[in-house]
Amino acid sequence: MNLIPIFPKENPRIFAVRYDDQSVDEFERLFDLWNDSEYLESFFYENQKDLCSGFNRCQSVDEAVRRTLEDVSRFEDHLLDLAESGDRDPSQALQALFEPLNNSEFRIINLQKSKAKYWRSPWLRLYAIRIDVNCFVITGGAIKLTHKMNDREHTQFELEKLEKAKNYLIETGLTDKESFEFLII
Amino acid sequence: MTDTEIREKLTSIAMEKSSGWLEKAKTRRGNRAWLKRSQAIALRVLRTLREKEMTQKELSSRLNVSPQQISKIVKGKENLTLETISKIEKALGISLMNVPLYEKSQIVEASEYLSKNFYAKKAIQRTLEYNLDPKKDFVCENTNSAA
Numbered sequence: 001m002n003l004i005p006i007f008p009k010e011n012p013r014i015f016a017v018r019y020d021d022q023s024v025d026e027f028e029r030l031f032d033l034w035n036d037s038e039y040l041e042s043f044f045y046e047n048q049k050d051l052c053s054g055f056n057r058c059q060s061v062d063e064a065v066r067r068t069l070e071d072v073s074r075f076e077d078h079l080l081d082l083a084e085s086g087d088r089d090p091s092q093a094l095q096a097l098f099e100p101l102n103n104s105e106f107r108i109i110n111l112q113k114s115k116a117k118y119w120r121s122p123w124l125r126l127y128a129i130r131i132d133v134n135c136f137v138i139t140g141g142a143i144k145l146t147h148k149m150n151d152r153e154h155t156q157f158e159l160e161k162l163e164k165a166k167n168y169l170i171e172t173g174l175t176d177k178e179s180f181e182f183l184i185i
Numbered sequence: 186m187t188d189t190e191i192r193e194k195l196t197s198i199a200m201e202k203s204s205g206w207l208e209k210a211k212t213r214r215g216n217r218a219w220l221k222r223s224q225a226i227a228l229r230v231l232r233t234l235r236e237k238e239m240t241q242k243e244l245s246s247r248l249n250v251s252p253q254q255i256s257k258i259v260k261g262k263e264n265l266t267l268e269t270i271s272k273i274e275k276a277l278g279i280s281l282m283n284v285p286l287y288e289k290s291q292i293v294e295a296s297e298y299l300s301k302n303f304y305a306k307k308a309i310q311r312t313l314e315y316n317l318d319p320k321k322d323f324v325c326e327n328t329n330s331a332a
Binding site: 002003004005006007009011012015016018024025027028031032035036037038039041045062065066069073076077079080083131132135172173174 | 191192194195196198199200202203204205206207209210211213214217220221224225227228231232235256259260261262
């Protein structure tokens with residue numbers, strides 16, 4: 001497992017995990033996937049039932065793909081603007097983007113499991129661990145169509161990745177077990 | 186551990202080379218206009234393949250292109266030529282491009298022009314009345330015979 005800097009270029013505040021079985025980091029991998037029509041069509045086709053569950057407004061596979069592609073462009077543009085803001089401090093924007101993984105957590109602490117929830121998208125999620133108030137490590141992401149992460153295999157897998165990354169960060173001496181907490185974006 | 190110590194530690198264990206995301210995101214933003222069309226075409230192709238129970242390999246044979254080329258097309262990342270679009274349309278029996286002959290805005294502009302220009306409106310009315318006049322052909326015939 002490796003940590004890859006995402007942005008800003010000088011003094012990075014967002015990092016992403018690159019797992020040993022992947023050629024690119026999670027941040028790059030997810031945006032590649034979410035911009036891929038074939039992947040999205042296949043994903044929503046396999047999860048059609050969840051598109052008509054109580055959690056989502058009933059919509060077709062094609063509508064879901066189109067919606068996701070639009071949301072992803074806006075989400076990526078927003079992140080790109082933050083990345084290109086140069087000398088300006090993106091702290092406030094990053095704090096606004098990330099929120100605790102567990103909805104019951106209201107305080108910001110180090111090594112908190114976090115999620116980046118783009119306000120315009122009902123289901124795009126990035127999962128992260130807060131290292132410092134404005135410093136995050138992206139551990140993965142998902143298209144979350146159900147209320148709880150444990151409800152589906154692909155979101156459950158993201159919880160396992162969060163745990164795995166947490167253990168790695170503790171092993172590297174970045175923090176101790178006591179000060180650790182999960183966050184979600 | 187202080188915030189500064191955490192940052193220093195984090196920087197020391199992270200890789201030096203940044204993620205490839207930034208460059209890819211910039212390229213996607215720069216090509217957004219045609220990528221949107223490419224993604225829409227990809228979705229239509231994928232839907233048709235499912236409906237016709239046809240594989241991507243079969244489509245590649247029909248188009249006489251490599252399966253890798255079809256893979257790029259259905260991912261919505263290919264800047265397609267009109268020739269390729271026409272071939273896909275023919276192979277799948279679908280329409281992927283509809284270019285309107287006239288833009289609605291041009292029709293609106295013309296009607297606005299006529300409503301404001303009395304003489305132009307009268308001239309068109311006279312032409313229409315002449316073309317619809319049943320005596321018109323008779324007059325012409327008489328003129329010809331007289332000549």
